[in-house]
Amino acid sequence: xxxxxxxxxxxxxxxxxxxxxxxxxxxxxxxxxxxxxxxxxxxxxxxxxxxxxxxxxxxxxxxxxxxxxxxxxxxxxxxxxxxxxxxxxxxxxxxxxxxxxxxxxxxxxxxxxxxxxxxxxxxxxxxxxxxxxxxxxxxxxxxxxxxxxxxxxxxxxxxxxxxxxxxxxxxxxxxxxxxxxxxxxxxxxxxxxxxx
Amino acid sequence: xxxxxxxxxxxxxxxxxxxxxxxxxxxxxxxxxxxxxxxxxxxxxxxxxxxxxxxxxxxxxxxxxxxxxxxxxxxxxxxxxxxxxxxxxxxxxxxxxxxxxxxxxxxxxxxxxxxxxxxxxxxxxxxxxxxxxxxxxxxxxxxxxxxxxxxxxxxxxxxxxxxxxxxxxxxxxxxxxxxxxxxxxxxxxxxxxxxxxxxxxxxxxxxxxxxxxxxxxxxxxxxxxxxxxxxxxxxxxxxxxxxxxxxxxxxxxxxxxxxxxxxxxxxxxxxxxxxxxxxxxxxxxxxxxxxxxxxxxxxxxxxxxxxxxxxxxxxxxxxxxxxxxxxxxxxxxxxxxxxxxxxxxxxxxxxxxxxxxxxxxxxxxxxxxxxxxxxxxxxxxxxxxxxxxxxxxxxxxxxxxxxxxxxxxxxxxxxxxxxxxxxxxxxxxxxxxxxxxxxxxxxxxxxxxxxxxxxxxxxxx
Numbered sequence: 001x002x003x004x005x006x007x008x009x010x011x012x013x014x015x016x017x018x019x020x021x022x023x024x025x026x027x028x029x030x031x032x033x034x035x036x037x038x039x040x041x042x043x044x045x046x047x048x049x050x051x052x053x054x055x056x057x058x059x060x061x062x063x064x065x066x067x068x069x070x071x072x073x074x075x076x077x078x079x080x081x082x083x084x085x086x087x088x089x090x091x092x093x094x095x096x097x098x099x100x101x102x103x104x105x106x107x108x109x110x111x112x113x114x115x116x117x118x119x120x121x122x123x124x125x126x127x128x129x130x131x132x133x134x135x136x137x138x139x140x141x142x143x144x145x146x147x148x149x150x151x152x153x154x155x156x157x158x159x160x161x162x163x164x165x166x167x168x169x170x171x172x173x174x175x176x177x178x179x180x181x182x183x184x185x186x187x188x189x190x191x192x193x194x195x196x
Numbered sequence: 197x198x199x200x201x202x203x204x205x206x207x208x209x210x211x212x213x214x215x216x217x218x219x220x221x222x223x224x225x226x227x228x229x230x231x232x233x234x235x236x237x238x239x240x241x242x243x244x245x246x247x248x249x250x251x252x253x254x255x256x257x258x259x260x261x262x263x264x265x266x267x268x269x270x271x272x273x274x275x276x277x278x279x280x281x282x283x284x285x286x287x288x289x290x291x292x293x294x295x296x297x298x299x300x301x302x303x304x305x306x307x308x309x310x311x312x313x314x315x316x317x318x319x320x321x322x323x324x325x326x327x328x329x330x331x332x333x334x335x336x337x338x339x340x341x342x343x344x345x346x347x348x349x350x351x352x353x354x355x356x357x358x359x360x361x362x363x364x365x366x367x368x369x370x371x372x373x374x375x376x377x378x379x380x381x382x383x384x385x386x387x388x389x390x391x392x393x394x395x396x397x398x399x400x401x402x403x404x405x406x407x408x409x410x411x412x413x414x415x416x417x418x419x420x421x422x423x424x425x426x427x428x429x430x431x432x433x434x435x436x437x438x439x440x441x442x443x444x445x446x447x448x449x450x451x452x453x454x455x456x457x458x459x460x461x462x463x464x465x466x467x468x469x470x471x472x473x474x475x476x477x478x479x480x481x482x483x484x485x486x487x488x489x490x491x492x493x494x495x496x497x498x499x500x501x502x503x504x505x506x507x508x509x510x511x512x513x514x515x516x517x518x519x520x521x522x523x524x525x526x527x528x529x530x531x532x533x534x535x536x537x538x539x540x541x542x543x544x545x546x547x548x549x550x551x552x553x554x555x556x557x558x559x560x561x562x563x564x565x566x567x568x569x570x571x572x573x574x575x576x577x578x579x580x581x582x583x584x585x586x587x588x589x590x591x592x593x594x595x596x597x598x599x600x601x602x603x604x605x606x607x608x609x610x611x612x613x614x615x616x617x618x619x620x621x622x623x624x625x626x627x628x629x630x631x632x633x634x635x636x637x638x639x640x641x642x643x644x645x646x647x648x649x650x651x652x653x654x655x656x657x
Contacts, residue, residue, distance in 0.1 A: 003484075007436065007488060008264060008265070011261045014491040015259070015260050016497065019257075022252060027244055114462050125424075125473060126425035148447045151443060156443075166464050173351055174379055175356045176227070181384065182380065182419070183387060183388070183418045184465070
């Protein structure tokens with residue numbers, strides 16, 4: 001018997017009598033009177049910069065004025081000045097000088113400040129990680145209360161790679177001192193705008 | 197066992213040689229525990245959420261055979277390659293064979309307690325493979341040639357000055373610089389070079405979904421993603437108990453994991469891997485290594501619900517004061533002490549005794565594993581099997597005799613109280629384990645029985 005069959009046989013023999021799966025509908029999960037405010041509060045508390053009142057031009061000006069170290073900006077927002085889209089033939093290993101990546105997230109989650117992104121929105125999966133600074137545009141009307149609503153919204157969406165992002169990459173491995181910018185972006189700026 | 201240098205007690209003594217460090221370790225982990233409490237209290241439904249998670253895992257374990265088949269079928273349909281490993285040795289061979297097929301001798305790896313359990317790094321090193329751990333804490337312990345001392349905070353036992361010295365030696369940072377921001381930036385530059393040049397990435401798995409064949413990896417640093425998305429080959433290693441039934445159940449577990457682990461509302465990244473990138477290979481290794489046996493042990497089955505958050509360690513009064521390395525197993529602390537004896541009851545016979553049975557671990561466990569009960573039950577099993585430490589077994593027999601015969605108990609107590617007053621040296625010496633690091637209490641003037649007799653008479657008058 002190969003290992004697969006051996007493991008499956010042992011599991012079948014040793015697993016207890018079938019226990020029912022609890023219904024998630026019974027769980028009274030937290031809801032917020034002002035989900036957008038809650039989302040902003042939580043995401044800010046975990047190190048992101050949340051901004052409102054920026055249109056495309058204002059976002060472009062912000063990016064241009066704040067991220068000056070490298071000059072390579074990529075994104076997938078049509079009509080965002082100064083930000084190119086990724087050439088599909090580019091080798092992702094040459095992206096280490098990517099200063100800013102701009103993406104539009106699918107929706108946000110108020111309870112934890114996370115935004116949902118799939119490979120359809122990022123072209124190359126490594127882009128939101130390899131950039132030095134991440135810029136996210138989110139429609140505030142998409143913000144759900146909690147993770148149960150988030151997965152209801154995701155449903156059986158057919159993504160190849162899906163991702164919740166909540167703030168800049170970080171670590172506290174050295175004596176529990178929080179440092180923003182471990183391996184991924186050092187900052188995350190999120191613009192709440194329903195018109196982009 | 198009592199005199200061996202690899203028991204929890206003797207290893208704890210080494211850790212306790214530096215009192216200031218022990219105090220720092222204790223306070224820091226308690227601070228993490230308090231952050232967990234604050235995060236839990238933000239959700240009125242927290243207890244209900246724990247109960248739901250526990251029941252989902254109960255269902256998973258009771259239907260694991262079917263869920264494994266479903267996961268395999270979906271993962272294959274997604275274009276992944278699925279491997280099955282009965283034990284650690286087979287797991288390691290599978291990884292090595294994938295590397296040999298690719299003619300690759302260097303790789304990046306993100307955190308996976310399973311690969312620690314299987315001692316993959318040592319095996320690959322012995323076979324000429326260069327492994328770079330990419331989680332900052334894991335990289336630090338790797339450079340120090342140590343094992344992680346905590347499943348979430350791998351180098352919590354290290355002071356920043358020691359890390360500064362390690363980085364000076366291995367990464368060429370200036371001597372004497374121990375600034376966490378500076379050192380983290382140095383590691384970022386050092387590891388980016390690895391991410392950009394390694395063609396194989398190994399990651400762990402936090403949750404695998406039977407319904408869809410996808411799996412989720414949670415990190416704060418983004419190292420699992422940097423590795424996996426830049427590599428031609430991604431190898432994901434998981435224990436068979438990592439399954440959950442449906443995608444929507446991720447909502448329950450992602451709400452619990454980071455809050456329980458560090459007090460964060462969610463980890464920075466929760467990456468859902470479904471299909472390999474075009475041209476990429478995605479291998480999933482399903483590992484048993486004792487799990488199917490544990491599944492058949494009714495008293496210990498619930499330990500398989502564990503989602504590796506580390507909350508039981510952060511709250512444990514013994515772990516906080518003895519350090520992760522004192523457990524001499526990949527997964528330290530209360531949960532490790534109920535998992536390890538399943539793998540080798542004799543080698544880990546000391547671990548279930550490394551507890552006060554206070555129950556704090558069970559109270560914080562996000563999937564409601566009855567950890568302290570299982571510690572107690574392992575003690576029974578270990579003693580029955582004859583693996584209990586000789587001194588402890590003898591003391592227990594003496595205690596049983598004394599406690600079951602009231603006359604002996606009273607006489608023994610009387611003698612002990614007199615001796616403690618007359619010849620304190622008999623008790624206050626290094627042979628008495630209870631005298632270590634503390635003073636013995638003053639012997640009471642009278643026993644409770646005496647006091648009760650006196651006061652009972654008074655109240656009756």
